[in-house]
Amino acid sequence: MRQRLPSATVIGIDSDPLLPGLARACYGSAAQWVEADLGGPSATDEWRQWWDAIVADPHFTQLAQARADRIAERESAAAQAESPAEPSHHGNGLTVGEHIELLKSAGFAAVAPLWQVGDDHLLAARR
Incomplete structure (x- = not known):
């Protein structure tokens, strides 16, 4: 991937220390290798901190507002529906x-x- 996309930032994440370790051994610094449990409570806090940082950045003001508006529209539509909204990703x-x-x-x-x-x-x- 590094050869095809030389300016890309590649990050490999896994909660199993073996897999990032193997990746480091095989690919070295071609990517950043992170041991993290994306499903655990600390990941949820980190995700929230990431979004807080995005929303606080003036470069993303318009996009953050558009996202907030869209979320509010969806929540309003779901609340007005007679039956609960079907489960779907986000x-x-x-x-x-x-x-x-x-x-x-x-x-x-x-x-x-x-x-x-x-x-x-x-x-x-x-x-």
């Missing part, structure tokens, strides 16, 4: 295919799933 109701199409329509030349566990997916997109 409440957006989009399928992986729909996410891919949206990324392509936003100008990304290539989009593909890299990882999936249950209904959680990680997509990679390249302009």
